[in-house]
Amino acid sequence: MAKITSRAEDYSKWYNELVVQADLAENSGVRGCMVIKPYGYAIWEKMRDELDKKFKETGHQNAYFPLFIPKSYFEAEEQNAEGFAKECAVVTHYRLKTDPNNPKKLIVDPEAKLEEELIVRPTSEAIIWNTYKKWIQSYRDLPILINQWANVVRWEMRTRFFLRTAEFLWQEGHTAHATKEEAIEETEKMIHVYSDFVENFMGIPVIRGIKTASERFAGADETYCIEALMQDGKALQAGTSHFLGQNFGKAFDVKFTNKEGKIEHAWGTSWGTSTRLIGGLIMTHSDDLGLVLPPSLAPIQVVIVPIFKGEEQLNQINEVAFEIQDKLKAKGIAVKYDNRTENKPGWKFAEYELKGVPIRIAMGARDLENQTVEIARRDNLTKEVQPLENIEVYIEELLKTIQKDIYAKALNYRDSHITPVNSYDEFKKVLEEKGGFISAHWDGTAEVEEQIKNETKATIRCIPLNNELEDGISLITGKPSKQRVIFAKSY
């Protein structure tokens, strides 16, 4: 097992090495596309199942729409098309044929050219609103509350594991409503579903807010977001929920008769989270030894490692360890007993630390004698000896404690990295020396936003929801401002 680069030495290298060493993902032979390995996919499955449950609890149903979007649909909503046209994969042909010059090679068959090019979905508003047109005639057909789990493709030039890949997995909710108010309510509801999930299930604290016009989703009237803070002081957008107004309703001519008998265009929302969140998970909690996973997401929550000399001792430990394993399993805890003889305990300790297993139980000859076990927490690296009796109750509680502690630690880091500043000089100094979220007054113009971005690479991450009003003066222009907004460099 190779040691990984430390965060202090090179955060970016640490991240890439950790993803590969912990068996989460690896690069594929396809530019910008990764292979999500079983250990990484198991984390995604847990995220997906929990989110899916929350979507269903809030009245949504899953469906599935085509991967391909005909170019003419793609063009229909202009802003959306403009936003995604620069980075989309285009299918132009539907057949290969044998290369006449080399029977072992295939070439695109020029006779199999599509009449209309197909875009591999970068997001599905276009194909879905084209479908909704058929489903919506009356206010009685509304709301439509649909979610889709799917792969999407955005031809990013610079890619990074999970954070930015040409293909990624995500869910995209697409809803249609009879009134503006209801659509806004849905948009807000979903950003809260996301923040609840990301904070309580993934242990990642977030700021809920809305995007400025320049950071909005292409085709939206308003974009709500949750913003997390990574350990290197950079922000990560962890989920977005868009109020689409009637933009797609109009672009795809989705009309309905309202309660008053008048014809109106439908109101829309869309909202999404993706495998990108796994990147956020890694960069929020993990350390120089490897992954730190909250128990809710750990494919293995508890590992038991025997410490023994000779077969007889192993047999004695086996007996007790299998019993512990059974008791933990009965409580629904994902436990693994690793009594392989080819690896030394020290090797196993390092391996499960790398993989982020929340609790390690070690058991040796003295433990057998004393009827105890040694319990090591991955999150804070503490160890303690506990009696064997009722160990399953202790572990069950400890998992809950770890889940809370991991969040509290991340929250503490995040809160100590929100810095209010009152001048552009101070802004640049904090950004340079400390990073993190910077809370500052902004005059509301795209010009100031743009200038700050060009000069510092920091962007407005969001205008926090329920923001406190406060009289102040804007960065750069010194114009009056009513509230602070959150700036940061970001992934």
Added chain:
Amino acid sequence: MAKITSRAEDYSKWYNELVVQADLAENSGVRGCMVIKPYGYAIWEKMRDELDKKFKETGHQNAYFPLFIPKSYFEAEEQNAEGFAKECAVVTHYRLKTDPNNPKKLIVDPEAKLEEELIVRPTSEAIIWNTYKKWIQSYRDLPILINQWANVVRWEMRTRFFLRTAEFLWQEGHTAHATKEEAIEETEKMIHVYSDFVENFMGIPVIRGIKTASERFAGADETYCIEALMQDGKALQAGTSHFLGQNFGKAFDVKFTNKEGKIEHAWGTSWGTSTRLIGGLIMTHSDDLGLVLPPSLAPIQVVIVPIFKGEEQLNQINEVAFEIQDKLKAKGIAVKYDNRTENKPGWKFAEYELKGVPIRIAMGARDLENQTVEIARRDNLTKEVQPLENIEVYIEELLKTIQKDIYAKALNYRDSHITPVNSYDEFKKVLEEKGGFISAHWDGTAEVEEQIKNETKATIRCIPLNNELEDGISLITGKPSKQRVIFAKSY
């Protein structure tokens, strides 16, 4: 609610209308691609969850590989490439730009041409074996037991809902092994996992067998299959499991050091089932009134419909119905109480018949008085009156009975449609007049198989596993044959 065409009138029309009317799926604006609507997708989710459980129980893990396959990988296994080259979607460009002649239109940007074309996966052996190459060095790295849930694209010219669509959802298992024996064992294990699932969960009886060389998966040494029989006497391939030999191991140069220290190519298998099974589900059980769903797959297992005059009566029924609903829910039964007032009971009856809800509970004034309910079974259309007391226990048992009865009915149909014939004339007569599976002697040559296919459209569906040996003479040639094989027209 429009009435659907009867099966006797036009089976194919019945099928298409049923899919649309029952809200399972609809055509999209993309050629050959359908939209899977929430009701259809809910059935797929149940299938997926059950299969996924079975895969995990047999030691498999999920992972995710890229959607795109570079052309050079695609070419590597020649048979496989040849098999899929004629019907694949090809990505050639990665950007659109504004049409210089029309600012509202987009065109493919000729400057954004890919150096190497990407094939949208029709199946993932090529990309996966290219990855396995990196994972496999020693026999200790084997077996690799991986499954992927994904969308795939095959550019079919004639498409039909679920049965044949340009894009479809499926799972594809891809395993690598150190020995031929182990790979064959895996191939066989998975065809039994499939048949167990299709028979016991979906209620569809199947024949397990192997394909003839001409019907084999492109790139396989042996293809195992399960074959179901639809109500129109046509067969449907319901799942396949392929023994790939060392074909992909060699094509992608996947080598390992075996226990004896010698270098060998890895042995492979792949196996898949898809949304096509939903087509099989519909065509096996449903009738002229609509869907018939086995309880295991029904998104709604029980519907309660009140029969009332006036609000007071409805209130009285509500009280009891909500109680029944709670009791059924407590037993984990998916129950819906439909007390909407805008639709009449007769309309609701027809609606839930169309949707295939296994049990309908009706409750009127007399039932209230007598403390009874009327129970109607969707599968055999029988009705009975049952006491209210312990109704949840009765319903729970009845759901199990229905699950068994649906299978038994299909099995009875299937078994009465396996016809042994001893001459080609008899073969043609049975195929024409009765359809179904025809059991006949075959001399093992591709020529006879081909001639029969050309003349009758029937193909050899499979050589059954554990086939009884029997001396006979082949169709057409009259050559000696040792066993019968199963012929049918198929989807």
